[in-house]
Amino acid sequence: MTDVPMFYYTTLAALLFSIGAVGVIVKRNPILIFMSIELMLNAVNLSFITYSRYLHFLEGQVYAFLLITVAAAEVAVGLAIIVALFRSKREVDVDAASLMKE
Amino acid sequence: MAISFEIVFFGVFAGIAVILAIMMLSVKSPVHAALCLVGVMIMLAILYLMLHAYFLSVVQIVVYAGAVMVLFLFVIMFFYSPGASDPSRMSVHFTHIAGAIILAVILLAVITGSFLLSGNVSLTEKPSAAQMTDIEKPIAETSEAPLTEETSRMIEKQNPQLVGRMLFTKYLLPFELTSLLLLAAMVGAVVLARRSPPAEAGSAGGDGND
Amino acid sequence: MTLMDIVWAAVRAAAVLVVTLGGMAYLTLFERRVVGFFQRRPGPNRVGWQGLLQPIADAVKLLFKQEIIPRNADKFVYFLAPCISLTAAFMLFAVIPIQSNFAITGIDAQTSLGLIEDVNVGLIYILAISSLGTYGVILAGWSGGSKYSFLGGLRSCSQMISYELALGLAIIPVVLYAGTFSLNGIVIAQQGFFGSLLAKPVNLIALIPIAIAGVTFVISMFAETNRNPFDLPEAENELVAGYHTEYSAMKFAMFFLGEYVSIIAAGALAATIFLGGWAGPLWFGPISGIVWFTAKTMFFLYLFVWVRATLPRFRYDQLMKFGWLVLLPVALLNVILMATLVVFGIGLTPA
Numbered sequence: 001m002t003d004v005p006m007f008y009y010t011t012l013a014a015l016l017f018s019i020g021a022v023g024v025i026v027k028r029n030p031i032l033i034f035m036s037i038e039l040m041l042n043a044v045n046l047s048f049i050t051y052s053r054y055l056h057f058l059e060g061q062v063y064a065f066l067l068i069t070v071a072a073a074e075v076a077v078g079l080a081i082i083v084a085l086f087r088s089k090r091e092v093d094v095d096a097a098s099l100m101k102e
Numbered sequence: 103m104a105i106s107f108e109i110v111f112f113g114v115f116a117g118i119a120v121i122l123a124i125m126m127l128s129v130k131s132p133v134h135a136a137l138c139l140v141g142v143m144i145m146l147a148i149l150y151l152m153l154h155a156y157f158l159s160v161v162q163i164v165v166y167a168g169a170v171m172v173l174f175l176f177v178i179m180f181f182y183s184p185g186a187s188d189p190s191r192m193s194v195h196f197t198h199i200a201g202a203i204i205l206a207v208i209l210l211a212v213i214t215g216s217f218l219l220s221g222n223v224s225l226t227e228k229p230s231a232a233q234m235t236d237i238e239k240p241i242a243e244t245s246e247a248p249l250t251e252e253t254s255r256m257i258e259k260q261n262p263q264l265v266g267r268m269l270f271t272k273y274l275l276p277f278e279l280t281s282l283l284l285l286a287a288m289v290g291a292v293v294l295a296r297r298s299p300p301a302e303a304g305s306a307g308g309d310g311n312d
Numbered sequence: 313m314t315l316m317d318i319v320w321a322a323v324r325a326a327a328v329l330v331v332t333l334g335g336m337a338y339l340t341l342f343e344r345r346v347v348g349f350f351q352r353r354p355g356p357n358r359v360g361w362q363g364l365l366q367p368i369a370d371a372v373k374l375l376f377k378q379e380i381i382p383r384n385a386d387k388f389v390y391f392l393a394p395c396i397s398l399t400a401a402f403m404l405f406a407v408i409p410i411q412s413n414f415a416i417t418g419i420d421a422q423t424s425l426g427l428i429e430d431v432n433v434g435l436i437y438i439l440a441i442s443s444l445g446t447y448g449v450i451l452a453g454w455s456g457g458s459k460y461s462f463l464g465g466l467r468s469c470s471q472m473i474s475y476e477l478a479l480g481l482a483i484i485p486v487v488l489y490a491g492t493f494s495l496n497g498i499v500i501a502q503q504g505f506f507g508s509l510l511a512k513p514v515n516l517i518a519l520i521p522i523a524i525a526g527v528t529f530v531i532s533m534f535a536e537t538n539r540n541p542f543d544l545p546e547a548e549n550e551l552v553a554g555y556h557t558e559y560s561a562m563k564f565a566m567f568f569l570g571e572y573v574s575i576i577a578a579g580a581l582a583a584t585i586f587l588g589g590w591a592g593p594l595w596f597g598p599i600s601g602i603v604w605f606t607a608k609t610m611f612f613l614y615l616f617v618w619v620r621a622t623l624p625r626f627r628y629d630q631l632m633k634f635g636w637l638v639l640l641p642v643a644l645l646n647v648i649l650m651a652t653l654v655v656f657g658i659g660l661t662p663a
Binding site for chain 1: 119120124126132136139142153155161165169170173177178180181198203209210213217218264269277283286288290291293
Binding site: 167 | 318384385386388389390392432433436437439440441443444446447450451454455456457462466469473476493
């Protein structure tokens with residue numbers, strides 16, 4: 001049986017990462033920006049696991065596991081910040097959070 | 103059969119993942135965007151299965167699809183009623199999008215190029231002794247061939263054990279640090295999300311505990 | 313993987329689908345008759361002999377009812393939610409073993425029914441799929457565009473998330489004892505339990521944490537499947553009908569189906585994890601596995617109905633308090649207890 005070449009997986013990871021990067025740049029809504037960041041993290045995870053499989057290093061899976069945990073912690077805090085932002089500003093634009101500049 | 107099922111499956115799941123990821127950026131409603139992201143995560147979990155990372159595949163669904171995205175949906179649903187679209191979409195200029203896409207193409211080219219330069223590894227290559235995990239070593243030593251189809255299948259079925267053993271031996275410190283991080287995140291979320299300090303301290307606790 | 317494997321997997325999946333759907337239809341009748349028995353009334357007994365055709369009549373009625381879609385509903389999500397509920401419930405069956413290794417069919421002697429071959433992640437897969445079930449609830453509550461259904465959806469979603477923790481912790485003692493996440497491996501470990509008592513009588517102590525785990529597991533399963541005494545989403549007096557207030561006809565029926573399918577799955581799981589699944593004290597030919605498995609599942613289904621007929625409903629704050637302040641600490645302490653026992657050499661895991 002022919003296996004899927006590793007290149008396919010890494011290309012997919014790169015594609016997803018780039019799409020996430022577009023989202024971070026283009027979107028103005030903090031929730032959507034946050035979701036794009038999650039997409040980028042997922043793409044990184046995919047490349048970790050791909051290398052873990054093709055290089056026979058279990059470390060890749062361990063890193064991916066730690067990454068998922070860190071992402072979960074990040075989401076808890078990030079969403080709490082977004083909720084606080086929405087509550088105080090009633091705005092859905094990230095530029096509304098530039099209060100510290102003035 | 104010329105094309106193996108694996109490549110067909112990969113094509114289908116990867117295609118769906120990319121389409122959903124693009125849809126995530128293009129749909130109007132934030133709830134739909136979140137659902138697209140859930141779809142991408144489930145597709146990735148299936149790809150992890152194909153990469154024989156069984157434990158990670160299930161963890162991906164439990165943590166990402168089951169907890170993180172539910173939290174996202176909770177927050178989005180509080181701020182958008184059905185049918186509402188994201189008003190901040192209007193303030194995005196066409197030039198922003200064009201610029202971002204050009205940047206993304208450059209990024210894609212750089213990442214793919216670096217992946218290509220780092221070399222393509224095919225699965226048929228046997229891992230060298232240094233690359234073998236601690237658990238693989240004794241199995242490989244006792245058998246004649248380094249890693250036959252049979253033994254590698256046996257090892258793959260033990261995937262949760264292997265990842266677990268690694269987490270609790272070699273990577274114990276990072277693992278414990280993440281637990282500390284989670285605790286800090288939980289406290290932070292509770293403090294940030296509650297309205298006024300004395301009131302409803304109990305009800306805010308649910309937010310951070312996921 | 314060959315074409316044959318894929319076809320065979322599809323056949324097995326279809327068989328499970330048909331059996332579960334039939335079982336689900338008659339579970340509704342069973343429940344109504346048993347509840348009737350508890351309340352000293354006959355229950356539905358008019359359609360067919362002893363009411364045996366009642367489920368078919370119900371299905372026909374639901375099929376031909378008028379469909380009402382709320383004007384300000386989010387159409388796509390509104391259609392998606394019941395599909396998720398039903399699919400997630402069915403996917404639970406993928407890893408539940410119903411036969412020993414002496415499968416009736418000769419192919420690979422595969423024991424688990426579904427797509428995931430007996431890989432060592434069966435139990436976490438169950439947790440993953442049951443966490444996907446929350447999507448059906450929260451999306452249904454939101455997409456209807458009604459305050460009642462939204463509040464109902466939020467309530468049952470947070471209920472499911474809270475009890476999922478206790479559910480996850482309840483299965484850990486079993487995993488610690490058996491040393492595997494594979495459901496078939498767990499059944500085999502239970503099969504060897506009484507044999508191991510001869511060599512190591514101390515092993516009997518392991519029954520204490522396992523029994524506590526069983527009780528916590530069943531209680532959190534009641535909450536996961538939104539059953540009495542935790543059926544807050546259906547608290548008619550406060551929330552009309554909870555998250556599926558805005559649903560009618562076939563889409564309502566899909567939630568209904570999903571609920572009963574997940575009840576069957578919960579019963580089958582409890583039977584597999586705590587009562588030995590297909591293993592039984594008597595061996596009578598190739599169908600013995602299925603017979604034992606069905607009997608044990610039926611016991612849990614009866615328990616579900618029994619509890620429904622007996623206990624009153626919790627209030628929402630009581631439910632959350634019970635989950636976080638009673639069930640979760642008990643399950644956590646139980647994990648520590650079992651871990652301690654394993655360290656002292658009890659259980660199948662080599663220390």
